[in-house]
Amino acid sequence: MTEEEADRARVAVLERNFDQIFEENEDEGFRFPWLADTTEDKTLLAPVQFSSLRTARDVLRFAQVTPDDIIADLGAGDGRVAITAVVEFHAKRAIGVEIEEPLVLKGRQVAAQLGLGPERLSLHCANLMSLPPEVDQALDTCTLFFFYLLTPAFEALEERLVRALRRGARIVSLHFSCRRWTPVAHSEDGRCWLYTRASLPPGQE
Numbered sequence: 001m002t003e004e005e006a007d008r009a010r011v012a013v014l015e016r017n018f019d020q021i022f023e024e025n026e027d028e029g030f031r032f033p034w035l036a037d038t039t040e041d042k043t044l045l046a047p048v049q050f051s052s053l054r055t056a057r058d059v060l061r062f063a064q065v066t067p068d069d070i071i072a073d074l075g076a077g078d079g080r081v082a083i084t085a086v087v088e089f090h091a092k093r094a095i096g097v098e099i100e101e102p103l104v105l106k107g108r109q110v111a112a113q114l115g116l117g118p119e120r121l122s123l124h125c126a127n128l129m130s131l132p133p134e135v136d137q138a139l140d141t142c143t144l145f146f147f148y149l150l151t152p153a154f155e156a157l158e159e160r161l162v163r164a165l166r167r168g169a170r171i172v173s174l175h176f177s178c179r180r181w182t183p184v185a186h187s188e189d190g191r192c193w194l195y196t197r198a199s200l201p202p203g204q205e
């Protein structure tokens, strides 16, 4: 198989797994009923709502992901943005954190189908509000944080996010923006915001 054919095969795996779920999700509304009772900790920063594969691509293009990037996907769902970053944008690595175990298991299945080992992709089942130390440390290596969580999540995770911005990471958010920071870019379609260290208020940077 040529490299081009292998790439096409990998994209087909993404489309098979992620486009279909999005359509079901669109029909059903914001949250899958079968997930309603799976979360013990109720510190939810957003309901389950998947990005379509097209949106994942748009966000990653807007954030100008390069092969040097290590992506953090906070509230990763089934890891579709993290996986797309590695497969289609050739990001060096992606780390996803998601509280709903069935979604993490689904993402790991897709990663296995794609042959992505832990050196390229790791999906952790954890609460962003109380991260295990090893996951917290891994996030400190990330150069780009992706974030599709509700606006209050910016405040809930402020300490971690400010730490990331201060050491030069960028943050891209989808659909929800941070009231306290000044975005350095806003996508043409109005759905994404990009933040860097320059976004922090004077005195905080």
Ligand SMILES: C[S@@+](CC[C@H](N)C(=O)[O-])C[C@H]1O[C@@H](n2cnc3c(N)ncnc32)[C@H](O)[C@@H]1O
Pocket (backbone or CB within 6 Å): 043, 044, 045, 046, 047, 048, 049, 050, 051, 052, 073, 074, 075, 076, 077, 078, 079, 080, 081, 097, 098, 099, 100, 103, 126, 127, 128, 129, 148, 149
């Ligand atoms: C709007 S969905 C986005 C899913 C995925 N990032 C995407 O774009 O398809 C938000 C996700 O955050 C997860 N989440 C909410 N609160 C969380 C928390 N405290 N810790 C970890 N994940 C959380 C939800 O379970 C849900 O999967």
